[in-house]
Structure formats: structure tokens, C-alpha cells
């Protein structure tokens with residue numbers, strides 16, 4: 001694992017990709033950085049740091065995290081160093097995704113500095129919902145919008161790493177947000193921690 005550049009220049013963005021185990025976080029990063037998707041194996045992440053050049057000379061440092069019983073300290077540390085959170089939610093695991101929500105909400109809200117950081121909500125594996133005959137087992141766009149609002153997310157993206165659908169736009173949205181004049185010191189549009 002590379003070390004995060006704590007003296008990062010103004011044109012660098014530090015992102016933590018967070019969310020439930022197996023949500024597809026590492027697959028998003030693999031698709032984004034290597035244009036590859038692997039559904040033959042699943043290796044849970046402990047933690048990782050990926051450096052990626054974005055056009056216009058913007059440098060991205062992306063922490064890949066996982067929800068692990070003994071790994072939450074690392075998640076906290078990565079969240080501390082990050083400017084943005086990409087919060088991933090698996091649309092195919094309706095009950096499980098909702099049961100994990102509270103844990104993540106607490107994780108974000110227990111530190112006021114975390115709760116003020118901009119959060120992009122990303123619904124993953126939508127290829128599974130698109131191809132399913134019975135869509136009732138999947139989180140719908142409307143449900144996702146409600147959850148994204150409860151987290152104070154600045155946007156919601158539905159994506160599929162398998163089909164490379166909406167993967168690049170995740171990072172485009174963060175860069176666009178970062179360029180907003182008021183975002184050099186991210187401020188919270190809404191109190192994320194008062195809704196649950």
C-alpha cells in the first residue's frame with residue numbers, strides 16, 4: 001500500500017470509498033482504473049490506497065475500505081484523511097443493505113468533521129436489478145433517493161461495474177463538486193446526523 005501524500009497540492013482530491021462489505025467498492029475502482037471487471041473471485045479488502053490521475057492535472061488519492069469487525073479503526077482513519085466520501089450501497093441486497101445503514105450512519109456522524117464532508121451516494125450492481133424479472137427484491141431508485149437524502153448526499157448515482165455503467169461519472173461528479181467555489185472547504189448542506 002502506498003502512503004497518502006499529506007502535503008497534497010491544491011489540485012489533488014482525497015476520497016474514501018466506503019460502504020457495506022461486498023457492495024462492489026473495489027470493483028468500481030478496478031473498472032475505473034484498469035477497465036476490468038472480475039466476477040470469478042471475491043477478495044475482501046482490508047484497506048488500500050489507489051492513486052489515479054484525472055484529466056486537467058488533478059490527482060486523486062482513493063482509499064478503498066471494507067466493513068470488517070476489526071477494521072473499523074482503519075475506516076475511521078481513512079475517513080479522517082479524506083475530503084470526500086463515496087458511499088456504496090448494493091441494490092441487490094435489500095434487507096442486508098438496510099440493516100447496515102445504521103452502522104454507517106453512526107460511523108459518519110460520530111465525528112463532526114466526517115459529517116461535514118461531502119458524500120456521494122452510489123448504488124451498485126444495477127445490472128442485477130435491470131435483468132431481474134422480479135424487481136421487488138431490489139432497492140428501487142425511489143428508496144435509494146430517500147436513503148441518499150437521509151445521509152445528506154449531494155448526489156446519487158446508480159452504477160454497474162460489470163457493465164461499466166456510470167463508473168466514470170462517479171469521479172466526474174466529485175471533481176465537479178470540488179471545483180465549486182464554496183467547496184474548497186466542504187460545508188454541509190443539511191444536518192446529516194439529525195434525520196435518523
Ligand SMILES: Nc1nc2c(ncn2[C@@H]2O[C@H](COP(=O)(O)OP(=O)(O)OP(=O)(O)O)[C@@H](O)[C@H]2O)c(=O)[nH]1
Nearest residue numbers: 021022023024025026027039044045066160161162
Ligand atoms: N453483477 C455484478 N456483480 C458485481 C458488481 N460489482 C461487484 N460485483 C461482485 O460483487 C462481489 C464483491 O465485489 P467487490 O468489489 O470485491 O466488493 P467490495 O465492496 O470491495 O467488498 P469488500 O472489500 O469485502 O468490502 C464480487 O464477486 C464482484 O464480482 C456489479 O456491478 N455487478
Ligand SMILES: [Mg+2]
Nearest residue numbers: 025026044045
Ligand atoms: Mg473491496
